[in-house]
Amino acid sequence: MARGLVVSVAADEGQGVLEADFLVVGAGMAGMTAAGFAAHHGASVVVVEKGPKIGGSAVLSGGGLWTAADVETLRSVNPQGDPELGRVLIEGYEAIGEWIESTGVAISERRPSDVIQGFASWGRSFDVLGYVQRCSRMVIDAGGAVVTGATVQQLIVENGQVAGAVVVDRDGETSVKAPFTLLSSGGFQNDPVLRKKYIGEHADSLLVRSNPNSAGDGLRLGMSVGAGISPHMDGWYGHTVPYPLQRFTPADYLRLAQFGLSPRSILLDRAGNRFIDESVGYYINAQMVSRLPAGHALLVFDDTARAEDASGFGAAEQIDRPREAAREGARVAEADHPGELDAMVKPWGFSGVATAIEQFNRDLANDTLSPPRKRNRCPLRKAPFFAMEVQPAITFTMGGLRIDGHARVLDERGQIIPGLLAAGVDAGGIYYMAYAGGLAYSGVFGMQAAENVLSARS
Numbered sequence: 001m002a003r004g005l006v007v008s009v010a011a012d013e014g015q016g017v018l019e020a021d022f023l024v025v026g027a028g029m030a031g032m033t034a035a036g037f038a039a040h041h042g043a044s045v046v047v048v049e050k051g052p053k054i055g056g057s058a059v060l061s062g063g064g065l066w067t068a069a070d071v072e073t074l075r076s077v078n079p080q081g082d083p084e085l086g087r088v089l090i091e092g093y094e095a096i097g098e099w100i101e102s103t104g105v106a107i108s109e110r111r112p113s114d115v116i117q118g119f120a121s122w123g124r125s126f127d128v129l130g131y132v133q134r135c136s137r138m139v140i141d142a143g144g145a146v147v148t149g150a151t152v153q154q155l156i157v158e159n160g161q162v163a164g165a166v167v168v169d170r171d172g173e174t175s176v177k178a179p180f181t182l183l184s185s186g187g188f189q190n191d192p193v194l195r196k197k198y199i200g201e202h203a204d205s206l207l208v209r210s211n212p213n214s215a216g217d218g219l220r221l222g223m224s225v226g227a228g229i230s231p232h233m234d235g236w237y238g239h240t241v242p243y244p245l246q247r248f249t250p251a252d253y254l255r256l257a258q259f260g261l262s263p264r265s266i267l268l269d270r271a272g273n274r275f276i277d278e279s280v281g282y283y284i285n286a287q288m289v290s291r292l293p294a295g296h297a298l299l300v301f302d303d304t305a306r307a308e309d310a311s312g313f314g315a316a317e318q319i320d321r322p323r324e325a326a327r328e329g330a331r332v333a334e335a336d337h338p339g340e341l342d343a344m345v346k347p348w349g350f351s352g353v354a355t356a357i358e359q360f361n362r363d364l365a366n367d368t369l370s371p372p373r374k375r376n377r378c379p380l381r382k383a384p385f386f387a388m389e390v391q392p393a394i395t396f397t398m399g400g401l402r403i404d405g406h407a408r409v410l411d412e413r414g415q416i417i418p419g420l421l422a423a424g425v426d427a428g429g430i431y432y433m434a435y436a437g438g439l440a441y442s443g444v445f446g447m448q449a450a451e452n453v454l455s456a457r458s
């Protein structure tokens with residue numbers, strides 16, 4: 001381990017032992033928030049990051065720090081999520097924004113962002129890369145270390161309490177001893193075996209839209225010392241993306257995700273049937289597509305939906321999605337009349353598009369739609385008409401370690417495991433078949449985790 005970085009953290013070089021107030025596993029949104037906040041308030045922190053750089057999925061993200069406007073709104077859209085974790089998120093939203101602002105990075109004012117998810121919410125945008133770098137600087141300035149290319153082999157347990165971890169890097173093994181260890185490794189979306197086990201049979205073949213390192217290490221480490229897991233381990237957040245794709249790299253993650261278009265379209269199975277209220281959540285659409293026997297679906301929309309999507313989201317992105325998809329070699333059909341689409345999608349194994357458009361428009365007018373349509377109740381009428389074959393892509397898992405509102409990991413009986421904390425995606429249960437922000441949730445619980453360290457020092 002890069003011991004040269006550890007200036008004032010007590011170290012026993014001979015035995016490869018470091019001591020700190022706080023060990024953080026994973027340098028993404030939750031980990032760097034916890035580390036920076038704790039270091040800013042005087043704690044010595046060691047951050048261990050598996051990847052070559054800090055930032056995780058946070059630095060690939062759109063930088064939208066958003067969540068539901070209040071506890072009642074979150075409860076109504078997310079009735080199966082943990083109410084206590086939800087309350088902490090909402091009550092901590094202002095504080096995470098203020099903390100980010102205090103680091104000096106660019107962050108916008110708080111604005112209503114209801115248009116994106118369809119329920120009352122607040123949003124701010126910030127410079128995520130600048131933020132994690134500032135947090136890293138705070139850790140180092142406070143005498144701690146941020147080590148990349150290192151991973152945690154096992155947790156150290158002493159006297160019934162988690163007391164740090166054995167960290168492995170190119171220099172070998174180091175024991176990092178700390179009264180608090182935070183698991184913030186970003187979920188298990190990169191492990192097909194865990195996906196299949198917890199999400200379902202179909203999930204091992206999912207395309208992944210995340211940093212490549214979040215592969216369930218936090219979950220495994222926590223469970224190795226008796227941590228419980230959250231309810232609803234099968235929940236996940238993701239998008240539909242065009243099919244087929246020759247490549248799918250981080251540069252494609254935002255522009256190829258159909259988050260604005262899928263709730264405005266109709267989604268059809270191979271026989272041309274709708275199977276979900278598409279307007280409720282693009283991430284629910286992705287989950288439902290993954291459960292279809294074919295694992296693919298057809299996104300059918302008109303030019304009004306295309307244009308609204310291209311100019312939506314407060315100008316965060318101006319993207320002509322069908323054209324971007326076609327440019328990547330995906331299956332996109334465009335026609336002046338719905339009837340022409342049928343012939344175009346037949347070679348892909350789909351049928352019934354024209355009938356589905358006609359039926360959708362008619363049932364919408366008669367208010368007899370089944371499945372129903374809560375939002376975006378616009379008929380598909382304006383040529384050209386489009387059909388895009390889509391597949392699901394997972395961004396992060398929603399099930400994970402069981403925690404309380406202070407980010408303390410709980411065992412299967414709900415008892416606190418002393419010394420062990422989890423935040424961000426590693427902590428499960430806040431959402432199920434609903435979503436109200438990833439960065440805000442990870443940041444708020446990163447701060448909660450750091451508070452444990454700070455109160456123990458005071």
Ligand SMILES: Cc1cc2nc3c(=O)[nH]c(=O)nc-3n(C[C@H](O)[C@H](O)[C@H](O)COP(=O)(O)OP(=O)(O)OC[C@H]3O[C@@H](n4cnc5c(N)ncnc54)[C@H](O)[C@@H]3O)c2cc1C
Nearest residue numbers: 026028029030050056057058061062064186424425438439
């Ligand atoms: C393309 C994209 C766009 C997004 N846009 C938004 C948005 O606009 N708004 C929003 O709210 N959310 C967004 N998200 C989601 C958001 O990025 C995540 O919810 C958030 O980053 C989760 O924080 P985290 O700390 O749990 O995980 P991450 O930020 O992913 O960090 C986890 C870190 O742990 C590291 N790690 C993994 N295993 C180990 C190990 N064994 N040892 C050490 N380190 C390990 C990983 O390498 C990674 O650096 C987006 C995500 C993506 C991919």
